[in-house]
Amino acid sequence: MTAVTTDVRLLSIYLEDHHALLGAVLARAGRLVASDSHLPGGTALREIRDVLTDDREALRALMDTLGSTPSAAKSLLAGVAERLGRLKPNGRLLERSPLSRVVELDALRAAVQDDAALWRVLGAIAETDDRISAADAAARTSRAQRQAQTVERLRVAAAVAALGGREAASAHRR
Template sequence: MVGRPGVTGRREERDVAGGDELGTYLDGHFTGAVAGLELFRRAAAARRGQPSGEVLARLAAEVAEDRAALRALMSAVGATPNRPRAAAAWVGERASRLVTGGRSLGRSPLRDYLELEALLLGVQGKEAGWRTLRALAEHDGRLDAAALDELVLRAQRQAAELVELRARALERSFAV
């Protein structure tokens, strides 16, 4: 993709969500992206040196790009992130690190599984967001339909990779 993914420089037909609805919607996804990126980074770091760590590190880089694309979309529609809400999401993700999965020290296989499940849910939510924006692009010239199509496809690929990692973690977590 060239330029800012999901954003066009032209204005067609009309802008959707006459009031602040679109900005509010985007901000909600941005808040999720803040926490999601932190979780991806933590998961990748915890698995450094393992094949799953390499996959998660690559996905974390892509999620950072996705968050930048979302931020560019927000700018294109005149929305700004709610900084206190984004900060609360960041703090919440950090606080979730206190969960030990039943162990006093270290990581448990169950924690790894739950972490992958949370990452998968986040990516699925992101895909839903891209799909919503793609539908809006039919009526809002500020949104680039082709770039949003690419973002949907990338989210689908990310989800498929997480499903595979989660399936492998299932065996370790539940001894199946």
């Protein structure tokens, strides 16, 4: 059997990308929690934000183990992209549109799925690289998959409420 060696340089680049993305996602999640904590799912959104924070810290610890550091340039660009995403028209001029919650939940769902994908990759690499915990990667993958289901449920309910009216939202919750 051929031994597989981790390309630490490429793995570091991959981890830098995900670290920067998680930073932007946390900014978006924080905005969502701040504006929608009183709505159904507010507690779940806070928990998801906290778990993503934990995943980012674990990713940073892994980067430290590999001798890698987060990329300031990538983090800056991801942050700028997140802020630019807020500038799109939302159908309301002076107040928050119900569509804003839907779009933010769309982004959060994609980010949580990306988080699960990251940990699946790291779990596969852990089979040949003992610096990565296979058990931790598996637990984080599973947790992210559960979160994706929660975000999807919230996203659909928000979309129905925003696009289908109150009666449709009530019927969807039943």
